[in-house]
Amino acid sequence: MELNTLGFDQWFEDRKSEARRPDCSVARVTAVHRDSFLVRNEQREIFAEPAGGFLYAAESSMDLPSVGDWVLVQYHNDDTLAIIHGLLPRKTFLRRKTAGKKVDYQMIAANIDCALIVQACDADFSPRRLERYLVMVNEGNIEPILLLTKTDLILPEMLEQRMSVARRASGGCRILALSNVTGFGVDLVRQLLEPGRTYCLVGSSGVGKTTLLNLLIGGEVYETNAVRPSDGKGRHTTTSRQLIVLDHGAMLIDTPGMRELGNIGADAGLEESFSDIWSLAKSCRFANCTHTQEAGCALLAAVESGAVQKERYESYLKLLKESAYNEMSYSEKRLKDKAFGKFVKTVTKDLKKFTS
Numbered sequence: 001m002e003l004n005t006l007g008f009d010q011w012f013e014d015r016k017s018e019a020r021r022p023d024c025s026v027a028r029v030t031a032v033h034r035d036s037f038l039v040r041n042e043q044r045e046i047f048a049e050p051a052g053g054f055l056y057a058a059e060s061s062m063d064l065p066s067v068g069d070w071v072l073v074q075y076h077n078d079d080t081l082a083i084i085h086g087l088l089p090r091k092t093f094l095r096r097k098t099a100g101k102k103v104d105y106q107m108i109a110a111n112i113d114c115a116l117i118v119q120a121c122d123a124d125f126s127p128r129r130l131e132r133y134l135v136m137v138n139e140g141n142i143e144p145i146l147l148l149t150k151t152d153l154i155l156p157e158m159l160e161q162r163m164s165v166a167r168r169a170s171g172g173c174r175i176l177a178l179s180n181v182t183g184f185g186v187d188l189v190r191q192l193l194e195p196g197r198t199y200c201l202v203g204s205s206g207v208g209k210t211t212l213l214n215l216l217i218g219g220e221v222y223e224t225n226a227v228r229p230s231d232g233k234g235r236h237t238t239t240s241r242q243l244i245v246l247d248h249g250a251m252l253i254d255t256p257g258m259r260e261l262g263n264i265g266a267d268a269g270l271e272e273s274f275s276d277i278w279s280l281a282k283s284c285r286f287a288n289c290t291h292t293q294e295a296g297c298a299l300l301a302a303v304e305s306g307a308v309q310k311e312r313y314e315s316y317l318k319l320l321k322e323s324a325y326n327e328m329s330y331s332e333k334r335l336k337d338k339a340f341g342k343f344v345k346t347v348t349k350d351l352k353k354f355t356s
Helices: 010-019 052-057 127-139 156-170 186-192 209-217 267-273 275-281 298-305 310-355
Strands: 025-032 037-040 045-050 070-076 081-087 093-097 105-110 114-120 143-149 174-177 198-202 242-245 251-254
Touching: 010 070, 025 045, 037 070, 037 081, 045 052, 045 070, 052 081, 093 127, 105 198, 114 127, 127 143, 127 156, 127 198, 127 267, 127 310, 143 156, 156 174, 174 186, 186 209, 198 209, 209 251, 267 275, 267 310, 275 298, 275 310, 298 310
Parallel strands: 045 081, 114 143, 114 198, 143 174, 198 251
Antiparallel strands: 025 037, 025 070, 025 242, 037 045, 070 081, 093 105, 242 251
């Protein structure tokens, strides 16, 4: 297997040259464990550990390898162990705010060509949740495709209504409807997966991501769980991220279901996901319009006339405010982390002088 079949194109070749590490080879991260990684080269997958200097230079978890990353490695123990010395720049990325009150980034996967946003079209269908996924995907410069699953649970007229709502919420991105039970639409998903390209399955628990992955692989390779009958919600089946190479050469990353989808400084993702609202906002009378009460606000006029749905407008403002607040909090956190890091290094240097 050549590296280009794993997605290593000229863009990454140029970044490898800029890294100036002729002593290192490149490999792709296919799995992340607590203290180690699994990387894939031209021959096989190998366990890998980060070098001490690489860990020391990392300022945050964002600087550590994630599934899909390309890393600079040296092989040891008859090529049975790889030591990671560097990380190539990411062409695209999928990240979110960490769950809970902590304001920090969590890297989900990297160097993805297309994100398959999986959403069930039964009672769990939510255009607002879809908008959040789209912001996350668009912020990372990844092409989004929406997969509406569980079509066997609703009537055809309801499916048409769901697709219409999803089309408005997604700004017109490509949508495929399917059923993991009947097999309807699964072949269409299989046909869109191109050799040498990397796809990522994202969505809430219980929407059928892992079941779909098994269908695409052609066997019950990964464990699946039934949804709870009490509320129809899913239980986490996928607990880690892993890159799988399908028989025909396409690559798939399955991700755990996400209960929280916070964004940090996602202006680019908001602009792409809410392009209709973003364009209207530029026509407001005042450049610093908050789009809440100002006279001459083009966005408020569009909501009043029905050109923009009130729910979509409210979702945009909510995501915009949340993103700005998290960005401010994250910037303050980074300043504190850097100040503390400098303090620790100074103390360590003084201790060395004292003990030498």
